[in-house]
Amino acid sequence: MKKSTLIIAGLSFVLTGCATMYSAAELDKMAKDAVEKSFSERGIAKKERINQDAINLACTSAELSKTPLSGEATRKLEAAEYQAIKYPADGKFLGDWKVGERVAQGGGGSTYSDKAGSPNGGNCYNCHQISKEEISHGTLGPSLYNYGKLRGNSEAVVKYTWGKIYNAKAFNACTNMPRFGHQGILTEGQMKDLMALLLDPASPVNK
Numbered sequence: 235m236k237k238s239t240l241i242i243a244g245l246s247f248v249l250t251g252c253a254t255m256y257s258a259a260e261l262d263k264m265a266k267d268a269v270e271k272s273f274s275e276r277g278i279a280k281k282e283r284i285n286q287d288a289i290n291l292a293c294t295s296a297e298l299s300k301t302p303l304s305g306e307a308t309r310k311l312e313a314a315e316y317q318a319i320k321y322p323a324d325g326k327f328l329g330d331w332k333v334g335e336r337v338a339q340g341g342g343g344s345t346y347s348d349k350a351g352s353p354n355g356g357n358c359y360n361c362h363q364i365s366k367e368e369i370s371h372g373t374l375g376p377s378l379y380n381y382g383k384l385r386g387n388s389e390a391v392v393k394y395t396w397g398k399i400y401n402a403k404a405f406n407a408c409t410n411m412p413r414f415g416h417q418g419i420l421t422e423g424q425m426k427d428l429m430a431l432l433l434d435p436a437s438p439v440n441k
């Protein structure tokens with residue numbers, strides 16, 4: 235046998251050997267331990283960031299096991315998120331669209347070198363088209379161009395839009411959209427400014 239054939243045979247033995255030695259649960263635990271060990275806390279970046287809450291855990295497990303969540307489980311998870319939505323204390327939902335545009339553009343914050351309490355960006359353009367002026371945008375989420383023009387600003391639309399920005403999981407349990415209010419990524423004021431960007435008739439989004 236040639237030397238290279240021997241090496242390949244040896245390698246495939248080792249690889250198949252590994253695959254049968256650990257159960258999926260054991261491999262999950264090993265991966266979690268490795269992540270935990272390699273995460274070094276620094277500044278505001280604390281270790282608790284790697285812990286998933288119940289709804290994230292349910293979505294991750296469903297994805298890994300390729301077993302979609304049942305309709306009933308999904309409704310229960312979404313209802314719990316929906317109930318935790320906090321609406322603006324003063325009942326005013328719309329701030330300043332110009333500030334909202336800056337929040338939507340901003341992608342900074344939450345890193346170990348940021349100070350506690352310093353404002354974060356919303357990163358909205360990473361996933362959405364919003365105003366026509368910005369041509370560099372992601373497409374993971376739907377286009378929000380003309381959002382207010384198309385939907386108007388009835389109480390139902392206003393409450394839904396706030397809820398979606400506050401906690402998108404209240405409407406779609408396993409969405410990729412971050413939970414800006416629920417996780418304290420954005421302040422109430424920043425979310426009001428984003429609401430104005432989407433709903434104010436004077437915003438470039440609705441021209």
Ligand code: HEC
Nearest residue numbers: 356357358360361374375376398402406409410411412428
């Ligand atoms: C990581 C990607 C991602 C980011 C970042 C993101 N979104 Fe989304 N967004 C989505 C996806 C995906 C949807 C589609 C529905 C769903 O899965 O929840 C969505 C839906 C929405 C909707 C509802 C649209 C509709 O037609 O009903 C609004 C409003 C919205 N996003 C606003 C925002 C705002 C404002 C920001 C920034 C603060 C933002 N999104 C950041 C991915 C994202």
